[in-house]
Amino acid sequence: MKRKLVVGIDVGKERCAVSLFDGERFRDFSVPSSPEELLRRITPYLPGKMSSVLFVMEATGVYHLKLALFLKERGYPVSVVNPFVVKKYAEMLQKRAKTDPVDARILAQFGFFASPPPFVPRDKKAYLLEEIQKTIEDYQKRRTEILNHLEALHHHPFPHPRLQKLYEEELQRIEETLRTLEKEAEDLALQYAPREYRLLLSIPGVGKRLACAILGILSPLTRFARSKELASFLGLAPQIDQSGKRKERAWLSKRGNPFLRKLLFLAALSASRFNEQCRMLYERLLSRGKPKKVALIAVANKLLRQIFAILRSGIPYDPHYLERKRSLAFQGT
Structure with a gap:
């Protein structure tokens, strides 16, 4: 279906650059990174039918997700595109400037002419599983850092007993947190997709962390x-x-x-x-x-x-x- 209007949004932590494109001209805004405020500002310019408009944004960590879910829940067509694809599209247009307003315009053009696939939200439990797994990785990195500090203190000619105790106490807290998070992730996976979770664990080499991350x-x-x-x-x-005679x-x-x-x-x-x-x-x-x-x-x-x-x-x-x-x-x- 041909869109009458595409809204390109360069999502930032504090502000969003917005560009409305109808195939001929742009209308640009800068609004706070509040889904409600963004929709309020651009509603007067939106066509009557929701299906005639498309919101396009890049996948930018967690910043885009709140806005994409907000718009999707209200019935608006949304597309979340790979930044690499948008970068190549900008190179094709020979765009040299790299600013938020320019990026919003590129997203609007890309959405209008390329018709990117729709954004398909995941189940809430799936987002929570991903978040828990990334938190587990963060705590594992901290555990490795502390173990390295303890190893250095062990080889130090004048080890400070108080420092060693502080690191050991912190290591114990991290170990307890990791056990809690791993149990929470497993319980959530069994609630969300018990059949798929058990199928994944049947594969030698696939552990609980990978199974939860996949789900x-x-x-x-x-x-x-x-x-x-x-x-x-x-x-x-x-x-x-490979090109010509080049290997x-x-x-x-x-x-x-x-x-x-x-x-x-x-x-x-x-x-x-x-x-x-x-x-x-x-x-x-x-x-x-x-x-x-x-x-x-x-x-x-x-x-x-x-x-x-x-x-x-x-x-x-x-x-x-x-x-x-x-x-x-x-x-x-």
């Missing part, structure tokens, strides 16, 4: 038609660079969710040992002379395909599933 960040999985789309979304898809090069795009990509890579370390199919792939690549990091990335991709297949089929992990399926098909012929 939180990738929900609903139905938005991905193929596992390759999922790999691309997470930045695990290879990029190919072909390949590297990871790393354009997706860095947090989930990191968890998948860590899970690949375990899967390369305890997941039969992943272990065979890992050993085969090493035998061909591939670096360990390259082999682990391939294992992460393999693990991701297993995750996709199991959640789609609803069948727990079985390393011999395909062999049994082929055997049954052969017996039936």
Whole structure:
């Protein structure tokens, strides 16, 4: 459907740059980062039908989410686009300036001419799962820092006993907080998607943290038609660079969710040992002379395909599933 008006919004912490574009001219605003105030300011310029307007914004951490949910709940079409895509669109337009008003105009133009896909909100529990997992990572980083401080004090020629006690007390508080958060995440996952959570844990290499993160960040999985789309979304898809006689090069795009990509890579370390199919792939690549990091990335991709297949089929992990399926098909012929 052709939009009569697109509202490009460059969302900031304190203010939003807003640009209304009807295909010919722009109308620009700067408003406080309050969804209610933004809607109040631009309502007089909106067309009568909600379906004739589209709000477009970039995915900017948590800042855009409150506004996108606010507009969606009120029935307005919303699109949240990848900043990388918008950056390439700006380069195509040969835009050299990088200011909030310019970014809002680019978003409005992009929404009007490119028709980006609609924003699909996740379940509240999914957002909470993602938030808890990121908090767990933050506390794990703090725990590592304190352990490093304690190790340094242990080797210091004049260790201060009071400092060591302070670090040990802080470490104990962090450990208790981590246990509480991990229990809360598991309980929430069992409330939100118990079947999917248990299916994920059936895969060797997939632990509770990764399972909770997948349910939180990738929900609903139905938005991905193929596992390759999922790999691309997470930045695990290879990029190919080859032109003329120049030798072909390949590297990871790393354009997706860095947090989930990191968890998948860590899970690949375990899967390369305890997941039969992943272990065979890992050993085969090493035998061909591939670096360990390259082999682990391939294992992460393999693990991701297993995750996709199991959640789609609803069948727990079985390393011999395909062999049994082929055997049954052969017996039936």
